Amino acid sequence: MMFTSVDYDKFRALRVTHVATWLEELIQDEANDTLTPEQLFLTAVDDALESRRINKVDKLIRQAAFPIPGATVAEVDYREGRGITQVRMRRYAAHD
Template sequence: MTFTSVDYDKFRALRVTHVATRLEELIQDEANDTLTPEQLFLTAVDDALESRRVSRVDKLIRQAALPIPGATVAEVDYREGRGITAVRMRRYAAHDWRLDATNLLIISPTGGGKTYLACALAIGACHSEHSVLYSRMDDLARRLVIARGDGIAHQKLLNELSNIDLLII
């Protein structure tokens, strides 16, 4: 079975083109001949939902403006003496920043990996679909000072910052 352009126009109107495309792929795959139409449809829906979730996470990571967008909790150096554990990092990475506003201070000498740790936590938050913004203090202060000259821009910036689940400064 192949969908026509008229069919795709209908799918676009319903905003389910990903489902239609995936359903067509599943139908054409001979390995799925034993599946019922309902199973094929539900598989297509699950795949489309996962695709949307991945796109949302990728967008959150891009919008976070992270200096190390590839940082992961799994690659953090947990050697003795650093004061961090894998359990603690996983807990922070899975933290619900939206419901539990928590301040986290990362202290270390220059070159100690503070930025990497912050980015790894930010990526974990993005994977939990939290909004994140990474900003240096001087850049954030400059944005606030510039926006302060225009009352509307200042309020807009404050609203933007208040709607972010995890703000890394």
């Protein structure tokens, strides 16, 4: 089943176009043939929410204008005078 442009207009009106896109991809994948429609729908919702979360984090990182946006906690410089401790950074790193 393929969604039509009329269907996508409805999805846009409901603001669920990403869910529809994910659902369509799941339906087309033969590996999902054993899933119920409800399971497919809930998986599409989860995928769309995760995609939204990732996009939001990426946007916040861009807005923060970090000098090295791809840096990790393991690369933090703990030299004296920076006001950063390993204990505090491990605590921050343990949170989403």
